[in-house]
Amino acid sequence: MxxxxxxxxxxxxxxxxxxxxxxxxxxxxxxxxxxxxxxxxxxxxxxxxxxxxxxxxxxxxxxxxxxxxxxTRQNWNAEWEKNFQPLIIADRVSVRAPFHPKPEPIEYDIVIMPRMSFGTGHHETTALMIENQLGVDHAGKRVLDMGCGTGILAIMAAQLGAREVLAVDVEPWTVENAADNAAENHCANIECRLGGVEVLAGEAPFDLILANINRNVLLEDMYAYAALLPTGAPILFSGFYQEDLALIEEEAKKHKLAFQSHLTKNNWVSAVFTKVA
Structure with a gap:
């Protein structure tokens, strides 16, 4: 499609x-x-x-x-390659295509070829999520990336020391793209899975969840995310505007997710919540 x-x-x-x-x-x-x-x-x-x-x-x-x-897939690739420029996030993370040279010095280097998927780091929500990830302990953690797109957040999690990452998306070409990007970045601990919250049935808890989707999906599926988080574990949300943060907070409280902090850029938000008892 x-x-x-x-x-x-x-x-x-x-x-x-x-x-x-x-x-x-x-x-x-x-x-x-x-x-x-x-x-x-x-x-x-x-x-x-x-x-x-x-x-x-x-x-x-x-x-x-x-x-x-x-x-089309072909037109999307051509358009992206024509316009994409390398990106530096928070002075620590490089996001680039395979045909761009690696910048030096840089702490984390992510190589992305998006095909028909979205999420190169240039959109505010992706960049804000990565910036929030830099402040969250990933070492040895089991991480869920919902709405993974290109897999950029899953790759960031792996580079930050995650033990295991499950990247989930509803679009087949997105899952394929995320898997290819994980391989390009030598992240053998990332599993890419097709589907929505229904594919999480029976999963063990995650130590950290990343959900950069949109307001409506976050509100609808938050119960499922919360059920997979142990007490004290963080969840990062994005894909919504500043004026929607109150709605996200209200729904989060119903599922014992306590607001911790948020970042904004051009009215877009990435917020950090923690599961409470």
Whole structure:
């Protein structure tokens, strides 16, 4: 299955609202650009009328325009290779493609080829998750990466000393991509698994959970994550806006997840919670 990209031109204050609206009708991946943002959905789930209805509700509020296109695997690869630049996160982590040289000196070096998957570290949520990971003890831990995308967070966990990492995603090509990236980074302790929370049935507890997905999925599946965490273990959330943090906190409390801290960038959030007794 290919993706449909909806490219939206809108001022920042309106773009935030539109992202929330599109998330409600099934869009689960967003990337900002200088004039607005792009939203992505599987081609089979694309409904142009639903997009038009959302946009019509906000017509006349600032400059608003949108268009869409189908992105095939081949086109996605070409587009990414043309535009991708190496990235340094928190002055400690390099994220680059195989065709970029390794920067020196750097503490952690992650090589990513995303294919049709999302998560190169350039989006705020991925970079914020990595920054939060740097402050969490991974040594000898069993880690779950939900919504793994390219596998970048799982790879970061392995490089930080995780004993074992389970990377899960609902898209087959994403799981394949994550597995390839794990191999590229010599992370033999990463298992990539296709599915959602249902594939976690019967799993032993995890010492750390990473969940960079979106607000709706986090709210819906938080019970499952919490059930797999022992008391005192951390869970890192991202994929939502600053104004959604209160909703995440409210749901987390129901499952004995206590808020610890959060980072923000361009209104995106990554938050750290801990399982309490």
């Amino acid at each position: 290919d993706f449909v990209e909806v490219r939206v031109l809108a001022p920042r204050e309106l773009a935030d609202i539109l992202v929330a609206e599109l998330a409600e009708v099934g869009y689960d991946t967003f990337e900002d650009h200088d004039e607005g943002f792009c939203a992505y959905i599987g081609e089979g789930d694309f409904n142009p009328d639903a997009v038009a209805e959302v946009m019509a509700r906000y017509s006349g509020i600032g400059t608003l325009d949108y268009s869409h296109r189908i992105i």
